[in-house]
Amino acid sequence: MSQPMPKTAEILQLCPLLPALEAALAERFTVHRHFEAGTQGRLDALAPAIRGVVTGGHIGISPDLAARLPALEIVAINGVGFDKVDLAEAKRRGIRVSNTPDVLTEDVADLAIGLIVALLRQIVRGDGHVRAGAWPKGDLGLASKVSRKRVGILGLGRIGLAIARRLEGFDAAISYHNRNPRDDVPYAYVADPRALAAGCDILVVAAAASAQTRDIVDSAVLKALGPRGFLVNVARGSVVDEPALLAALEAGEIAGAGLDVFADEPNVPAGFLGLPNVVLTPHMASATHETRQAMADLVLANLDAHFAGRDLPTALV
Ligand code: 8YV
Numbered sequence: 517m518s519q520p521m522p523k524t525a526e527i528l529q530l531c532p533l534l535p536a537l538e539a540a541l542a543e544r545f546t547v548h549r550h551f552e553a554g555t556q557g558r559l560d561a562l563a564p565a566i567r568g569v570v571t572g573g574h575i576g577i578s579p580d581l582a583a584r585l586p587a588l589e590i591v592a593i594n595g596v597g598f599d600k601v602d603l604a605e606a607k608r609r610g611i612r613v614s615n616t617p618d619v620l621t622e623d624v625a626d627l628a629i630g631l632i633v634a635l636l637r638q639i640v641r642g643d644g645h646v647r648a649g650a651w652p653k654g655d656l657g658l659a660s661k662v663s664r665k666r667v668g669i670l671g672l673g674r675i676g677l678a679i680a681r682r683l684e685g686f687d688a689a690i691s692y693h694n695r696n697p698r699d700d701v702p703y704a705y706v707a708d709p710r711a712l713a714a715g716c717d718i719l720v721v722a723a724a725a726s727a728q729t730r731d732i733v734d735s736a737v738l739k740a741l742g743p744r745g746f747l748v749n750v751a752r753g754s755v756v757d758e759p760a761l762l763a764a765l766e767a768g769e770i771a772g773a774g775l776d777v778f779a780d781e782p783n784v785p786a787g788f789l790g791l792p793n794v795v796l797t798p799h800m801a802s803a804t805h806e807t808r809q810a811m812a813d814l815v816l817a818n819l820d821a822h823f824a825g826r827d828l829p830t831a832l833v
Pocket of ligand 1: 571572573574594595596597598620799800801802
């Protein structure tokens with residue numbers, strides 16, 4: 517009978533992960549599940565031995581928790597977003613941080629397109645109409661055309677660009693706003709988010725969350741988008757002023773919104789739930805079998821590299 521491999525290190529897992537990733541982690545490490553009450557209660561006793569943390573992009577690691585882990589060497593993020601990890605502090609402490617870029621770009625872009633089409637063409641309302649047996653009593657009413665719309669992309673990074681490429685298939689007129697114009701794209705650069713919103717029918721938020729992008733979609737941007745304009749957010753809830761968005765939707769200041777991300781996940785303000793002109797999804801842009809497996813492979817590759825003393829394949833710090 518083969519002997520079990522000796523465990524390399526003790527790690528803290530901050531959220532549920534793909535079962536195959538959890539199994540692979542358990543083969544290599546002694547894993548403590550921080551999201552389970554028992555582990556949280558024993559944290560003081562466990563903390564001194566914890567050398568690695570595995571977390572989601574939407575969760576990161578709080579400064580308090582990081583400060584309680586004196587032996588921490590690596591934070592492996594199962595996601596591309598690193599807005600909830602203090603990279604400067606990690607660098608200062610010599611903690612390595614990795615994420616999972618590229619492998620989820622296509623999925624996030626696909627979901628953005630899905631939200632655009634679902635929102636403008638009322639797919640979710642149509643489905644409800646048929647299921648409720650309402651069709652024999654009348655039609656749903658007309659929707660908005662998607663093809664040839666003017667689309668503004670806020671944040672033309674890897675994901676924003678993948679969204680733009682897909683929209684070319686819809687003959688969209690694409691413009692974008694970034695901190696700096698790109699010289700490698702055929703799309704029109706717009707110098708500020710308000711002007712971008714004023715000049716488009718659909719504003720797609722794909723900007724990374726940071727102190728600079730917090731609430732950049734504010735009430736002025738929403739007003740500029742106008743009563744015929746739609747907002748789609750696949751980035752982070754913090755990039756949009758959520759109370760201002762809800763107010764704009766309720767007042768008819770914008771036409772509708774497709775949202776995969778929220779300010780305080782998994783809590784969605786109740787006001788959104790009763791609105792007919794929103795499509796809401798539970799932060800699922802990267803949640804496909806294929807992509808979550810690819811993300812899991814990268815998380816493991818980074819941890820393996822770290823504990824073998826090699827460079828990380830996708831290091832942030
Ligand atoms: C996931 C994400 O929800 O990549 C990100 O930054 O937000 C998403 O892919 C999450 O990280 C899964 O753990």
